[in-house]
Amino acid sequence: MKIIPTEIPEVLIIEPQVYGDHRGFFMESFNQKQFQDKTEIICHFVQDNHSRSKGGILRGLHYQIKSPQGKLLRVVNGEIFDVAVDIRRNSPTFRQWVGVVLSAENYRQLWVPEGFAHGFYVVSDSADVLYKTTDYYAPQHERTIMWNDEDLGIAWPIGDKEPVLSAKDQKGDRLRAAEVFET
Template identity: 65%
Template sequence: MKIISTEIPEVLIIEPQVFQDDRGFFFESYNYQKFTDITGNLINFVQDNHSCSKQNVLRGLHYQIQQPQGKLVRVVIGSIFDVAVDIRKSSLTFGKWMGCELSAENKRQIWIPPGFAHGFVVLSEFAEVLYKTTDYYAPQYERCILWNDPDLSIDWHLSGQPILSAKDQAGKFFNEAELYT
């Protein structure tokens, strides 16, 4: 397993060791002990989510003000551009974002710890995304930052107009959003 550092030290890209031959491929997508060694924390995942979206669907930027969720994200069909925004006011990287392409082909995963807003846009015709979370979904605590906030200036790698849910269209500007201290 290869760990790729990002411009935000707590956000990690994980590239698995893939064993491939004429039958297909095999890789270990998650191992508790290895993940603990990588992050330096004992992390328990309590929920797995699976979404399927068509091209140009943009989901995010989502977070929970209580019960914050760490997320381990990967793509099993298609490709996405995945984004994490540091919303921890006490952090040296507060207000910074990073993004990377995750795809069924590259088999990369991204670890986004609690304290970050998360979103992605589908680059392929459609994509299926799987992600583990460290806490349960709590709709009463969910918040959304506008995907196109000018203070964040995220380059989403869009190939057309984004397709957004009503919730994502109603997101708050970063400077007006309820964030972590």
Template identity: 60%
Template sequence: MAIQVTATGLPEVKIIEPKVFGDARGFFYESFNAREFAEHVEQGVEFVQDNHSCSSRGVLRGLHYQIEHAQGKLVRVIEGEVFDVVVDIRKSSPRFGKWDGVVLSANNCRQLWVPPGFAHGFLVVSDSAQFLYKTTDYWYPEYERTLLWSDSQLGIEWPLFSTPVLAVKDAAGKALAEADVYA
């Protein structure tokens, strides 16, 4: 197996660590293999869109989700480091409203599988970060929702060193008690 898969505190959310081959020239690893993903992470997943963002230190993006056309996301960092957060917003889940956070960086080569039914966001903790994610559905702006990153009910322990830099939509996110959630 070229990957190691570990469940997070939210068992459906998985940390994927590829086998990295390094020497004096640099390194090589398979960043995605559909056969291994199906065998070790989740079967029946088809990715339809790749996204790439670049952000500077202190930028917080999220917590995003689509209430219809829910997206699964396979995320990773190719430059810098982020604190990546996932929140279970499935009302029927015993972990509804629970969150988990994982450090993703270019150095640790970790990826995170965020299945549909979860809100997702990240905080850049390095000078800058380039963030890549594959999605299982297309972006539909009319269905996009934002959960408030600072909702006290969630109690997310962001590693903040100053006030985060937010997009208008992220600053205006809804608290979990008021947000559209999944059944």
């Protein structure tokens, strides 16, 4: 497993070792001991999720203000532009974001720690995203920040197209009005 730092030190790109030949490939998609040894992050995953989305779908920016979730994401079909936004008010990287291309072809994973809003845009015709979380889904604590909040200035790879959004994502808050993490 190779760990690649991003512009925000807590957000990490993880490249698993992939063994391939004419038959296909094998990879260990997660190993708790290696993850902890290489990142010094101690976490316990409690839930695995699978999301399938059509091309042009944008999901996010989501987070749980109570029961916050760390997430380890990977794509098993297609390609996404994955985004993590630091919403920890006292952090030196508050309001900064990281965007990473995750695809079935590059095998990359993204670690998004607690205290970050998360979203992704489907670049390919469709995408299957698998992700582990460090806490359970708690819809009563879920919050959404507008995907196109000009205070964030996220450079989504959408060109002049309008992304397809859920009703919930259409009603996201501006970061300046959103509940954020105070610690």
